[in-house]
Amino acid sequence: MLAALGSWLLARAAGGEWLVRIEDLDPPRELAGTATAHLQALAAFGLSSDQPVLWQSGRDQAYRAALEQLLADGSAFHCHCSRADLASRGGIHRRCVSGAIRKDPSVRLRVPDGTIVAFEDAIQGPFSQDVAREVGDFVLRRADGWWAYQFAVVVDDGAQGISDVARGADLLDSTPRQMLLQAALGLPTPAYAHLSLLVDRDGRKLAKSLAALPVDPAQPLPVLAALWGALGQERHALAAARSTPELLHAALKSFDPAAIPRGPLSFPAASHNTDGASHA
Secondary structure (H helix, E strand, O other): OHHHHHHHHHHHHOOOOOOOOOOOHHHHHHOOOOHHHHHHHHOOOOOOOOEEEHHHHHHHHHHHHHHHHOOOOOOEEEEOOOHHHHHOOOOOOOOOOOOOOOOOOOEEEEEOOOOEEEEEEOOEEEEEEHHHEEEEEEEEEEOEEEEEHHHHHHHHHHHHOOOEEEEEEHHHHHHOOOOOOOOHHHOOOOOOOOOEEOOOOOOOOHHOOOOOOOOOOOOOHHHHHHHHHHHHOOHHHOOOOOOOOHHHHHHHHHHHOOHOOOOOOEEEHHHHOOOOOOOO
């Protein structure tokens, strides 16, 4: 929810639209109804997409066309290597080492030796990655036929004309791969802002903490106020708000992007979900 609120504020403050995308690319691992529940929770918190929600599960044709482009110009190649084949190399693919031919090989992007990508993140500052050494030739379509996140998100950013991407810092090291794909496909590179992750009192990522219970859509105000504070904003700016629209209006008026911290964001994880807890 922090990434949703933070990205909504950044988009609104810049005079832009806020778009929501459902990245339902891995059906075997998806729980039925989860995506719909997420959309309902966003709506309960006053956060609705300014354009129709894009579901990636319906974008197969667009991904196939982009993949054919990369295969045709030699930017991508079929790979028969399994995870076991690459285990001794830390999972990093620099050349095919498989001794067997797969019926349905994966497809990877070719990353030349010495490929280093650097960019300036609006929140985290300078970031650089030696993609060839740290990541290697990376997968665009898996051997089981499902599309890789890195590939689908780039195709969709291009199709939707995305100018700015705001998301969690756990995706910061994915950005260089996406920038390489943008260049290979002839797409523009958006500006990036990676919001630091929420942690509990013990410094653990909130999503993996026992305290990370689902937020209560029936009580949006205390959660939004807590997230506002975690984003480094002045808490008193929302004191007079008595409804979700009032709170979001007040938040937008007082929002200071420069105040968003780079480091882990502290959040009283349990308090917003505990019966009888104080929300002051």
